Amino acid sequence: MDTAPENLTALLTAFAQGDRGAAEELLPVVYEELRRIAHRRRWQWRGKDAPNTTSLVHEVFLHLSAGHSEPWASRAHFFYFASVAMRNVLVDHARHLQRAKRGGGLQRVELREQTRISEQKSVELLALDEALSELGAREPRLLQIVECRFFGGLTVEETAEALDISTATVKRGWDTARAWLYQHLHGGRSDESHPVG
Amino acid sequence: MSLTRLDELFHAARARPAGEWPAFLARECGGDEELASTLLGMLREEGQAFSWFDEAESSLGLFWEEVLPERLGPYRVLRRLGSGGMGTVYLAEGFGRTLAVKCMRWGGAGLLKRFLDERQILSRLDHPGIARFLDGGRTPSGEPYLVMEYIEGTPLSEWERSGRILAERVKLLRAVAETVAYAHENQVVHGDLKPSNVLVTASGQPKLLDFGIAKLLDRGEESNEESRSIALTPAYAAPEQLAGEPISELTDVYGLGALLAELTAEGADPWLAEIVQRAVSPDVAGRYPSVRAMLDDLRAWEQGRRTAPTA
Structure with a gap:
């Protein structure tokens, strides 16, 4: 596979313009980098600290663009793409854990404490992913904001740059999206959320 | 600027006192009771939503730990060679050799059985025309892998x-x-x-x-x-x-x-x-x-x- 930065720039541009084929070519490249960099950083993630996804994305970007004299026109596009890639990787993993559990394939294997925890979390993540797809079907922009903020760990400013919208719009959309997703996942559990009128 | 009607209504209502929400939404949603009901829930449970997300975000770390394994058993993964219908093959090194390690594609019991079959099948074949089976095992999280001769061709x-x-x-x-x-x-x-x-x-x-x-x-x-x-x-x-x-x-x-x-x-x-x-x-x-x-x-x-x- 050609992973030259020139080619990546072209792919990112194509992706930003809605070319899904470009995403398929990009994903393995970005995934490889995420994996490689995550290896090096693993030791920092012991205990309760979540990996800093923002720094991951930044490092992947720096590595892929290294040795490329011209600055990427599509730095922002890359950040959005990496966020989507992260969502894919994590959701695939969660799905795998669930399937393995349902199929009984891995049942007899002694699971690490770590794995047991994330097995519970995988249920939540898959539900979130489903809700997110539903949100995306109605409100594509809100979906993109969640992908950047939640999966890519991007700041409000970076998300605004990646999606080419204002920071105020990102902040508002992020609030709306979280509130909507939570309603979709857990809403209606209290008496207060009965239909109005 | 608001992105969508959902976004617009949510923020418009939010700017008002909570007591006015039901009447405001009933008026603005134009008979769309489902939308009004969703919005009211969103407004009332906003705080819970935000803390749920904070917690969910921190749990992503547990996934990264597993998604990106550095080693497969005693083998150090160098790079991905390719992916097929059944799994992904990595170039790896171990015991001073360069090897191909195949990991099962994420899937259920049927795929797992096929994967274990392949291990058994390869272990009984020894022919210059077949990549030699060398070892098999499971990662700590239980994913099976098989190690084969790496073929440059x-x-x-x-x-x-x-x-x-x-x-x-x-x-x-x-x-x-x-x-x-x-x-x-x-x-x-x-x-x-x-x-x-x-x-x-x-x-x-x-x-x-x-x-x-x-x-x-x-x-x-x-x-x-x-x-x-x-x-x-x-x-x-x-x-x-x-x-x-x-x-x-x-x-x-x-x-x-x-x-x-x-x-x-x-x-x-x-x-x-x-x-x-x-x-x-x-x-x-x-x-x-x-x-x-x-x-x-x-x-x-x-x-x-x-x-x-x-x-």
Whole structure:
């Protein structure tokens, strides 16, 4: 596979313009980098600290663009793409854990404490992913904001740059999206959320 | 600027005192009770939503730990070689050697069984035309992997493009057929013969890869044809395979015929075309009864004995 930065720039541009084929070519490249960099950083993630996804994305970007004299026109596009890639990787993993559990394939294997925890979390993540797809079907922009903020760990400013919208719009959309997703996942559990009128 | 109506209504209502929300939404949502109800819930449970997200975000770390394993058992992963229907193959190193490590694709019990079958199948085969099985194990999170000899070679599809004469092509196909015949003698049907599953080494030895949907003939196994068909490539799959019927040695005869057809341009040699026709007969009864029988005709062609194919 050609992973030259020139080619990546072209792919990112194509992706930003809605070319899904470009995403398929990009994903393995970005995934490889995420994996490689995550290896090096693993030791920092012991205990309760979540990996800093923002720094991951930044490092992947720096590595892929290294040795490329011209600055990427599509730095922002890359950040959005990496966020989507992260969502894919994590959701695939969660799905795998669930399937393995349902199929009984891995049942007899002694699971690490770590794995047991994330097995519970995988249920939540898959539900979130489903809700997110539903949100995306109605409100594509809100979906993109969640992908950047939640999966890519991007700041409000970076998300605004990646999606080419204002920071105020990102902040508002992020609030709306979280509130909507939570309603979709857990809403209606209290008496207060009965239909109005 | 608001992105959408949902966004707009949510923020417009939010700017008002909570007591006014129901009336405001009833008015603004224009009879869309579902929307009004969703929005009211969103407004009332905003705080819970935000803390749920904070917690969810921090749990992502647990996933990263597992998603990105640095090692597979005692093997250090160097890079990904490729992904197929059944799994991903990594280049790895361990015990001072460079190896290929295949990990199962994320899937359920059916796929897991196929994967473990492949390990068992490879462990009983020892032939220069087959990537050697070296080790098998599971990662701490339970994912099985198998370790094979790493083969540096050219995929058949690429090999054939670099100006090979007909005799050279037939010789290569014959070497593949010899390997398949060896597998059959060890009760193994490959079931997925296609150009991308054959690598040709620098010395010209073809190596048969990916026994991912192979089948053990001597085991009274329950039908697992369903999971077997997941990874199939329709262009090279025999009719009985596409129909979801059990595979047999004759399925590989078909696969070898399809490979021969690809290697020898159509119509180039009527005798070879006849061999192809007989190998790829849609009806299994019309095919060569075994790979050995097909090999006899291939050898006869190589020796210039142009008699009619054996009946």
